Amino acid sequence: MEQHSERQFDYAAVRAAADRIAGGIRPVAVAPAAEGLWYALEHLQHTGSFKARGALNFLAAHHAAGTLPVAGVTIASGGNAGLACAWAARTHAVPATVFLPENAPRVKVERLRGYGARVRLAGDRYAEAQAACQEFAASSGALSSHAYDHPLVAAGAGTLLDEIRAALPGLDTVVVAVGGGGLLAGIATAAREQGVHVVAAEPENSRALNAALAAGRPVDVPVDSVAADSLGATRVSADALAAARAAHVESVLVPDAAVTAARRTLWEEHRIVVEAAAATALAALQAAPRPPGERVAVVLCGANTDPADLAAPAA
Structure with a gap:
């Protein structure tokens, strides 16, 4: 029986996750966008976002350990x-x-319903859905997962960085959007091991990581952003904050208008359809350009969006 520690989160956990999910996820494709710039096309992942990595690692670890109940799993989520x-x-x-x-x-x-999930709607904020989820887990016996604040979930997300580096030898910088911090925690942990600089992108009005870095601890923040459906966590995870501080992550904030413009740029120039969270990463790069000669990868993290608003206006 495989053993795992749900408290452990380090680069060894990321490597263990890579072994555990090998063959189950799509290795990331990397496409050139401009001189020195590449897009990591993680929006092509199963289910349309990087979240498949952490979810598969979480369930595979529990399955191997014999701790996956018949009642199944429950989670609160903005969607992805x-x-x-x-x-x-x-x-x-x-x-x-x-x-x-x-x-x-x-x-x-x-x-979600297409995947066979039982969907429950609760409140108008992630925190309210999370509270309802916790009540359900306690009463049903279902295994409680988390959208971002769990070492197995973060470790699975972190497998993305090594794949990007394998495709782009000499990678200097990776730019990633941050909500609750699961992807950031995993990528920053792996990036520190590999000597890669990390730029953490957040909307100005959804800045859980930025506020935590300023306060020296996770704190609650108001959320009001075009990217709130994916980046709407009111508090960043402690693992994400610790990884960001250890890796000297650069925090960049961008206005919603820049996020919307970056999303349209991806469509108009590359015919890439992504959600606002993914466009936030590109908006941050445009707001804080990297020095000449750097090899930079922007993670396009999700594509679960309605592309109708990208259609050209009628003439």
Whole structure:
């Protein structure tokens, strides 16, 4: 029986996750965008976002340890983590019950049901959906997962960095959007090991990591952003803050207008459709350009969005 520690989170955990999920996820594709700039096309991942990595690692670890209950798994999510959890649960033939805020994008709700998940809507903020999820886990016996604040989830997300480096030898900098910090925690942990600089991108009005760095501890922040459905965590995880401080992560804030413009740029110049969270990473690079000669990868982390608003206006 495989042993794992849910408290351990370091580069060894990221490497263990890579072994555990090998063959189950799509290795990231990397595409050139401009001189010295590449896009890591993680929006092409199973379920449309990087979240598949952490969800599969979480469930595979519990399955191997014999701790995956018949009642299945439950999670609260703005959408992407729920999709990933439902997909991973289906691979292990256990039910998934997903709690979302009532304002979750319809495209994500419909996809969740398509994966066979039981969808429960609760409140209008992630924190309210999380509280309902915890109550359900206690009463049902389902295994409680988390959208970002869990070492197995963060370690799975961190596998992305080594794949990018394998595709781009000599990578200097990776730019990644931050919500609750699962992806940032994993990538920063791996990046520190590999000597890669990390730029953490957040909307100005959804800045959980930036506020935590300023306060020296995770703190609650208000959330009001075009990217709130994916980057709407009110508090960053302690693992993300610790990884960001250890790796000397650069925090960059961008206005919603820049996020919307970056999303349209990706569509108009490359015919890439991503959600606002993914565009936040590109917006941060545009706001804080890297020095000439750097090899930079921007992580396009998710594509669960309605592309209708990208259509050209009628003439």
